[in-house]
Amino acid sequence: MKQSWWRSAYNQNHLVFKLGISILFVGFGFRLLLTQSPSVIPNLSDNNINTPVVDKNEKSIPSDFAESPKYSYQIHPKDDKSERCDIFDGEWIPNSVGAPYTNNSCRWIESNQNCMTNGRPDAEYLYWRWSPKDCELPRFDAKKFLETMRDKSWAFIGDSITRNHLQSFICVLSQVEDAIELFHDTDFKNRKWQFPSYNLTVSIIWSPFLAKADTFEDINHIPSAEIQLHVDVLDKTWTEQFHTWDYVLFSSGKWFVRTAIYYENNTILGCHGCQGKNHTDLGFNIAYQKVINNLFDFIMNSHRKSMIIYRTSTPDHFENGSWSNGGTCDRRVPAKEGEFELGILNKILREVELAEFAKAEAQASEKGKKLKLLDVMPLSLVRPDGHPGAYRYFYPFAKDKNAKVQYDCLHWCLPGPIDQWNDLLMKLVVDG
Template sequence: MKVESKALSYQKCNALILKLIASTLAVGFAFRLFFNFSADFPPEFPSDLEKTAVPESLPPAAAVLPQSAADFNVSDNVSNDLMPLQEKCDLFTGDWIPDPSGPMYTNESCHLIENHQNCMKNGRPDSGYLYWRWSPRNCELPQFDAEKFLEMMKSKSWALIGDSISRNHVQSLLCILSKVDKPVEVYHDKEYKSRRWHFPSYNFTVSVIWSPFLVEAAIFEDMNGVSTSEIELHLDRLDKKWTGQYQSFDYIVFSTGKWFLKTAIYYENNVILGCHYCPKKNLTELGSEFAYRKSIRSVLNFISTSHHKGLIFFRTSTPDHFEGGEWFNGGACNRTSPFKEGETELKDLHKLLRRIEIEEFEKAVTKASENGVNLKLLDITQLSLLRPDGHPGPYRFLHPFAKDRNAQILNDCLHWCLPGPIDSWNDVIMEMVVNG
């Protein structure tokens, strides 16, 4: 009887252990599914710090490149499978992990960094923000391989189209590539906001096109950023500065965002629809989200019906990290290390704009697929949200505290130090191009 009782007890124990293992596996599987398929709707942002002006039109890219995009079939290099990348490998959910190797370039090795993003030159005292890399949770993300990238891009052309964040991004890309081949500037507009570089050893060009709204805009600001009138936005007319060159580029990164928060009057068919924040005008207040949705819809509709044969990215907007105020009333960004997931979230306004981006992209990508257009989402919002330490802050300016340690300095918590977190955007892009 005692032996039978012990055997029975042993069987019950085994059964209990098996149930416990099965439960653990089920919970683990559910947890993995949650991280693979949950939709994040994170951060928020203020007005752009950049002073604005309307740039001149660019000459066609074909003037530099002998090969046109019409002769280039992206399917030779890039998968035309438009299934969301997250279903294969979620590059956009992960963590910033320590990286003792540091950045791929320095502010001394790269002479293409604009002064207001050259944080080390401007006297930023800490350097810890340079020693992190983005690590997706469920796959490996290799570091950007400049030589491999340039080999792939022989006789090809890239364009980054948007506002000053796009200029910030293009400098990062140029600095990484310049370790292999020195780019030669072949064009700039009057104010150096739209520019083009040529990599002679690879016959490869990179352009940045200043178009902060992507739609046609009349901006009445002087070089000091002082407005004499409201911005006039034509929500149904795309900006000719990029549409005239669109088909000549093999790869394009579109983005917008911050400028839609500015005071503006909205037009459609040359008729005023209303405005955003114009209390002195007898106009209907429509709000920035109204214009943002209409503009993004117009841009994505143009792309998805364009029969473009290259690869087009739509980049989500980037959060700022102002704390204690905004850029104009004492807001600052003094953190020196990344956030971990759960330690911060997007501001409500950023959540709203991001929701518009995702909703309009999901509509457009189906139409794009039907028309043979390779359109992908470059969703850098969350990974950027976790890097409050990567902005110039007061070091937008050269040695801001040299004369007065307590000086009241305008902080830049929107753009990114170079080198800095924005370099990881290129790691993600390369992975999407190579294995997307």
């Protein structure tokens, strides 16, 4: 049968037959050439530093707040409208330069994140840099940034991770000119600095929900009662000052997974995790969606032509427990992409914020608003080595090497991986 077909094809058109055979042999030769080509692996020893190696026998990091199922999730959403390099899609590579400042050269680091002063014995976590796959990401140029931001005002609005980032931001800029503090409230959650030679002001506004909320917790963030969250009312702590800022960075997320009673129009709408209460458990995603939607509506309807940056939520890296029941984070090297999965609760937060940002971005282009996404989740997920851990305290094992200490696997050491969020920020607002 096969021979008859070939003979028929040959008899019908001898030229077509010869052409087909030629193409077949060319394709076979090309495939053979590719399969025999050796893979090129860069020699990391050329970097002249000791490159840490990931222990493949270590357990995967569990979900941030609960055990999470396996699933497939695209952590790098692609923008089909643009062929520009995605600075959020990359890997951490060895970097002998280290951090842009030290625990001694910046006086604005909170003690809980001052890992080196608190006695953290290793420093390898400082010698990595984020490298996008398809382009170069320049380091934050503090001098250029200050010149560009002359006579401008910045505000960082959000939770303790936002404050963590703000301190990194201030520390990097202070290597050119030390900031002068103009204001702080009684618990130092709302503060304002100035770089006098440039007339640049930078503020931090404590607003973990970005909305009106009453919270009840102790110094270790252990709640004593349900949070009362008004999902339809934004926090006036920042809304009343919004018109004064040229650049505003918003971020939220983590607080929404806590037990809370939700209000809308001053009436109980439902709750999240409120067992024993006669309320409908709506899930925190509903509250997060409503608040972020209201946030972007406020921005779109504002007459202020500020540049708005929305920072995505970040993971923690607790293992063998959580914040309040013995969780730890003892890893000392970055992970490879795909080694750790995004926890189910972080996945929900991420889906909400990316969807709401996409809607706002479409409106922003129509209304002439400047809106940027600072997507730090991908690069943060693979840095389990960058948290204070036990070194949120001053020399926690000085008296007892086996002391039981509460670990911080949520915030970031300063200096540390979070410093490179500023590289991304500069790319977005100055070089973008």
